[in-house]
Amino acid sequence: MPGSGTQSGGSAPPGKPGTNPGETRFIADRMLGTLTRYLRFMGYDTTSANGLDEGNKKEDTLLLDMAMQEHRLLLTRDAELARRGRVHAVYVMSEDVMEQVQQLIDAGLIMRRVTLSRCSLCNAVLREANTCEIGGADYAPKDWRNLHFFWCENCQKLYWNGSHGKQLEERILGNHEEQ
Numbered sequence: 001m002p003g004s005g006t007q008s009g010g011s012a013p014p015g016k017p018g019t020n021p022g023e024t025r026f027i028a029d030r031m032l033g034t035l036t037r038y039l040r041f042m043g044y045d046t047t048s049a050n051g052l053d054e055g056n057k058k059e060d061t062l063l064l065d066m067a068m069q070e071h072r073l074l075l076t077r078d079a080e081l082a083r084r085g086r087v088h089a090v091y092v093m094s095e096d097v098m099e100q101v102q103q104l105i106d107a108g109l110i111m112r113r114v115t116l117s118r119c120s121l122c123n124a125v126l127r128e129a130n131t132c133e134i135g136g137a138d139y140a141p142k143d144w145r146n147l148h149f150f151w152c153e154n155c156q157k158l159y160w161n162g163s164h165g166k167q168l169e170e171r172i173l174g175n176h177e178e179q
């Protein structure tokens, strides 16, 4: 939680959208892989239990320890774990990712937005791509007008405004038709 720890934790440069050190950072359990990606689309620093080796019987305890050490809020579908985590954990009520996002918005933990600041695969902070990287990605649009390109050095992956997909952005931003 802000205040006590002085460690800024991580390589995030200040001032870039979605890398504000004052924002809540998250760690999500294995049940929340989709929410993890959505939070990264929204620019929130979110690590995941999916990055840990499988089969660790003490994974719950490990996640709680990581949450406290790294000043992250643990997001879990496990009510018992959330109880153990007290203020360091949030019990995610729904199985539906949009309802999960809404729960975090209602709790004042996140804002409804889409940013191009983090890699959705690995959580690394993106930097601007150079022409070599853009030209080398066969999945990139050929028409670069009105596009801004960003690069994940970890994954060697190119992102651009719109690369998340219009549908996904509309879902997150809430412009979709209610059914």
Ligand SMILES: [Zn+2]
Binding pocket: 119, 120, 121, 122, 123, 124, 152, 153, 154, 155, 156, 157
């Ligand atoms: Zn990446």
